[in-house]
Amino acid sequence: MATISLQNVTKAFGKNNVIHGINADVKDGEFIVIVGPSGCGKSTLLRMVAGLEIITDGEICINNKRVNELEPMERDIAMVFQNYALYPHMSVFDNMAYGLKIAKIPKNEILQRVNTAAEILQLQDYLKRKPRELSGGQRQRVAMGRAIVRKPAVFLFDEPLSNLDAKLRVQMRLEIKALQKELGVTSLYVTHDQVEAMTLADRMIVMNAGNADQIGAPLEVYNDPQSTFVAGFIGSPPMNFLNNLFAQNQQLDSSAQQAIDRLLTDLPTEVSATLQQQDNDNLTIGIRPEHLSLCEPPTAHLIGKVKYTEPLGAETLLYIEVQNQQTITLRQAGDIEIPAAGDSCFIRVNTALICLFDSKGKRIQI
Amino acid sequence: MAASGMVIKRGKSSWLSHIGMIIGVIIVCFPIYLAFITSTITPEQVAHPPMPLLPGDQLLHNYQQAFFSGINAPVWKMLVNSLVMAMGIAVGKIMISLLSAFAIVYFRFPLRKTFFWLIFLTLMLPVEVRIVPTYEVIANFGMLNSYSGLILPLVASATATFLFRQFFMTIPNELAEAARVDGASPMRFFWDILLPMSRTNIAALFVILFIYGWNQYLWPLLITTKPEMNTIVMGIKQMFPVGGEVPDWPLIMATSILAMLPPILVVVCMQKLFIKGLVDSEK
Ligand SMILES: Nc1ncnc2c1ncn2[C@@H]1O[C@H](COP(=O)(O)OP(=O)(O)OP(=O)(O)O)[C@@H](O)[C@H]1O
Ligand SMILES: [Mg+2]
Numbered sequence: 001m002a003t004i005s006l007q008n009v010t011k012a013f014g015k016n017n018v019i020h021g022i023n024a025d026v027k028d029g030e031f032i033v034i035v036g037p038s039g040c041g042k043s044t045l046l047r048m049v050a051g052l053e054i055i056t057d058g059e060i061c062i063n064n065k066r067v068n069e070l071e072p073m074e075r076d077i078a079m080v081f082q083n084y085a086l087y088p089h090m091s092v093f094d095n096m097a098y099g100l101k102i103a104k105i106p107k108n109e110i111l112q113r114v115n116t117a118a119e120i121l122q123l124q125d126y127l128k129r130k131p132r133e134l135s136g137g138q139r140q141r142v143a144m145g146r147a148i149v150r151k152p153a154v155f156l157f158d159e160p161l162s163n164l165d166a167k168l169r170v171q172m173r174l175e176i177k178a179l180q181k182e183l184g185v186t187s188l189y190v191t192h193d194q195v196e197a198m199t200l201a202d203r204m205i206v207m208n209a210g211n212a213d214q215i216g217a218p219l220e221v222y223n224d225p226q227s228t229f230v231a232g233f234i235g236s237p238p239m240n241f242l243n244n245l246f247a248q249n250q251q252l253d254s255s256a257q258q259a260i261d262r263l264l265t266d267l268p269t270e271v272s273a274t275l276q277q278q279d280n281d282n283l284t285i286g287i288r289p290e291h292l293s294l295c296e297p298p299t300a301h302l303i304g305k306v307k308y309t310e311p312l313g314a315e316t317l318l319y320i321e322v323q324n325q326q327t328i329t330l331r332q333a334g335d336i337e338i339p340a341a342g343d344s345c346f347i348r349v350n351t352a353l354i355c356l357f358d359s360k361g362k363r364i365q366i
Numbered sequence: 367m368a369a370s371g372m373v374i375k376r377g378k379s380s381w382l383s384h385i386g387m388i389i390g391v392i393i394v395c396f397p398i399y400l401a402f403i404t405s406t407i408t409p410e411q412v413a414h415p416p417m418p419l420l421p422g423d424q425l426l427h428n429y430q431q432a433f434f435s436g437i438n439a440p441v442w443k444m445l446v447n448s449l450v451m452a453m454g455i456a457v458g459k460i461m462i463s464l465l466s467a468f469a470i471v472y473f474r475f476p477l478r479k480t481f482f483w484l485i486f487l488t489l490m491l492p493v494e495v496r497i498v499p500t501y502e503v504i505a506n507f508g509m510l511n512s513y514s515g516l517i518l519p520l521v522a523s524a525t526a527t528f529l530f531r532q533f534f535m536t537i538p539n540e541l542a543e544a545a546r547v548d549g550a551s552p553m554r555f556f557w558d559i560l561l562p563m564s565r566t567n568i569a570a571l572f573v574i575l576f577i578y579g580w581n582q583y584l585w586p587l588l589i590t591t592k593p594e595m596n597t598i599v600m601g602i603k604q605m606f607p608v609g610g611e612v613p614d615w616p617l618i619m620a621t622s623i624l625a626m627l628p629p630i631l632v633v634v635c636m637q638k639l640f641i642k643g644l645v646d647s648e649k
Contacts, residue, residue: 024579028378032486050543050547051547052543052546052547071474071546071549072543072547072549073545073546073548073549077547078547079543079544079547081540081543081544082540083538083540085538085541085543085544086544087541087544087545088557088563088564089559089563089565098545098547098548098550098558099547099549102549103549103556134398146544146548150548247470
């Protein structure tokens with residue numbers, strides 16, 4: 001049981017700064033997912049918490065105790081690696097027991113702890129096997145088991161599911177979540193898969209090039225993204241971004257101009273006020289695909305042409321080109337009639353749910 | 367094994383290739399067979415050609431004489447010397463190169479690269495090149511005619527260090543990190559994880575190095591002057607009389623056959639591990 005706090009944690013490899021100061025507080029028993037694109041520093045951050053990477057600057061505390069200088073073992077953490085890192089010459093039992101043996105835990109307690117973990121993970125029948133005689137999912141479980149038997153204060157996972165096939169991944173995801181809730185161990189979990197992030201996290205840290213762009217509960221992050229990066233990264237397909245929607249010098253035909261005017265009047269007053277008071281060329285309007293819908297011409301906010309469609313069964317994605325050659329995605333239920341590619345279409349925007357971002361991509365709170 | 371899958375029956379050409387292989391085997395084995403024949407006959411029979419092609423009746427007598435009295439020193443004594451030397455060299459080389467490869471791969475210390483290349487450079491200097499200064503050093507240490515003198519100068523090995531380094535570099539870094547998270551100290555990681563994982567490599571290397579040590583000729587010739595410190599390979603050479611006398615061929619051949627047995631034994635016993643070590647890298 002532990003809390004973790006990161007204070008202005010920074011990491012540089014030589015002159016190359018990869019983490020630019022991250023602050024976060026993790027509550028006891030919380031499941032935190034660190035998510036972000038490849039190379040943004042997720043693993044590095046996790047490894048600093050683990051003690052496998054030296055902390056260049058800042059402070060990491062576990063249970064309010066500074067751990068910067070401690071060896072991994074002294075931090076009371078357990079880590080699950082992406083490639084499992086099982087000891088190939090040891091049986092499953094020995095793999096799980098190794099840390100306990102080093103900690104000089106009595107034999108019968110080791111036996112009991114490993115057996116308990118094996119039971120939880122349904123590995124009882126495999127305890128004598130070598131890792132190479134196991135399937136990917138079983139290896140994954142052994143790696144989890146190795147973490148569980150230590151009864152650590154913190155679990156650290158570095159993309160533990162990325163080597164599994166899609167179906168197994170979903171299953172293991174549920175198992176990990178259930179296990180973590182059952183054991184109540186504070187966990188940090190790194191992934192670049194946003195579905196994993198959304199489903200597992202109590203709160204998530206969205207990282208972008210070494211910065212924590214946003215920290216919050218999954219739905220909070222989804223509904224209330226603090227930057228265009230977060231809005232684009234979380235959600236699939238990503239949020240639509242529209243620029244220069246209300247610029248004066250556009251050549252629009254009369255119906256398009258009417259639609260734009262209608263949009264401006266339908267926007268919440270604070271939003272349209274902001275749009276008008278600032279130099280609105282620099283603002284970006286963000287709107288999720290499911291907050292757009294097709295409508296009749298007289299109520300349209302945008303007019304465009306269907307480029308192509310993706311019927312997925314339960315839902316359909318429409319890719320539509322609107323003014324200024326900008327393409328937006330529209331998500332509608334699968335039972336609604338699908339327009340053909342090349343058709344003109346009329347789009348209504350759920351104006352209450354629009355997000356505004358400034359020229360640097362930061363959210364403007366209204 | 368994979369090899370059995372590669373033998374394809376193809377009628378006539380299979381016959382031909384078999385004949386070819388049999389001829390090859392005969393060519394390789396014939397000298398050894400001849401040596402064996404010679405070791406079973408009397409010196410007079412050797413001196414009067416033609417050589418018999420079937421074993422004679424002196425087998426027991428010749429081998430007994432060679433084994434227990436020999437010419438300069440009894441063969442059993444020389445075999446023991448060779449065994450000590452070969453084992454010393456093989457085990458010593460493996461231990462030292464394992465440790466130095468471990469240091470080079472897993473520790474960051476100043477001049478790490480330099481040290482590696484220094485070790486690597488010594489590959490270019492075979493024993494023969496540095497034999498005079500080495501002799502001087504060993505003589506000053508008073509190690510002439512001793513096991514340590516036989517073993518120590520040959521015990522450092524760049525080749526084996528290089529081999530283990532390459533092997534360690536194929537082991538995923540996460541394994542070392544997992545061990546660290548499990549609380550293993552570096553030496554513990556070495557004993558519990560690296561060493562068992564290297565065992566096929568160690569076995570392969572042991573065979574090669576044992577034979578290398580066993581076959582050392584020049585170095586034991588230089589530093590052992592007492593017959594009871596002779597190793598078998600050089601001992602055979604010492605069995606030839608200095609003057610114009612006729613060598614005792616049957617005795618010499620019996621000694622040669624005896625000298626061949628331990629390396630063969632090592633190869634046969636470790637064959638399975640040896641081949642595994644050469645062929646697959648067990649992950
Ligand atoms: N040992 C190292 N030396 C130098 N640079 C490194 C080192 N390890 C990582 N980096 C750099 O740090 C940055 C972050 O790497 P990191 O492994 O944390 O990314 P990641 O977010 O985990 O990506 P992925 O999703 O691909 O695993 C990368 O640009 C990488 O090149
Ligand atoms: Mg990573």
